[in-house]
Amino acid sequence: MKLKLKFTTDYGQFYINDKNAKGNTSSDNFWSEVAFQDKLAVEDGVLGIGIANDEGIVDCLFEILNSKNLDDNFSKFDHVVEASLKIHSGVLQVLDCPFSEVEMETKIENGDYRIRVYSSNLKSAYDENPKDFYKIEMWKESYKEREVLKRYQD
Template identity: 60%
Template sequence: MKFNLDFTTDYGQFYICDKNFLGQTDSENFWTDKAYDNKIAVENGILGIAIGNEEGIVKCEFEILVSRNLKVDFNDFDHIVEASLKIDSGFFQVLDCPNSEVQFQTEVENGEFRARIYSRNLALAFDENPQDSYLIQIWKEEFSEPIVLKRFSVI
């Protein structure tokens, strides 16, 4: 299943989470220096996704996959990161920041999921019309530590 999301957020981030997440987004363990570098923050049942533009514009494709996508196009994206997320409520949500307004919700089977976040056009995020965009893919998979598959660096 594929969905297109277009919304605004603040503080350069939005969230993907379990509907009844227990993690604290204001925890000192959420947006650590490493999380900022990796463009993803991890807490119990919630992931913080960093965006490039300061306008708070989020243009995002969201896909629920049957299994891990093994064909990653590293050339089309600037930054690619993965992290695990446990769903206990049966609902997966995308929330803005800081209001945590639901931008998208879908029913899923409870269990452990892996999320891969692709960021593109990060170098154009600060143009007059920001062009950064995001692709989120999730699939069922056992928990594993976050990993950066491709790191964006400003040249």
């Protein structure tokens, strides 16, 4: 499944979550200093994806894969990070912040998934017409801690 998403959000973030997520996006642990630097916050059943532009524009390609993408050439991207997400409800959602409006919802098999977020054009985020772009891949994989595969140096 591959979807093009374009929506607005606030506070430089949006969420990918299990419909019945127990995680608290308001907790001090969610957007910790490390999470902020990594551009990815993690709680039980919810991930916070950090975006760069102040306009709150999310321009994103979201793809659910059958297996992990083995291409580790990240030269086209500014920042690449991944983390795990457990699905309990059988429903995956993409939500805006802070209203949690559903931007995408799909049925999905319960289990552990890995989500990789590729960020590109981050230098343009503060231009009059920001062109930062986010590619998100998701596949079934056992739980692992958050890991930055390429860190943006601004």
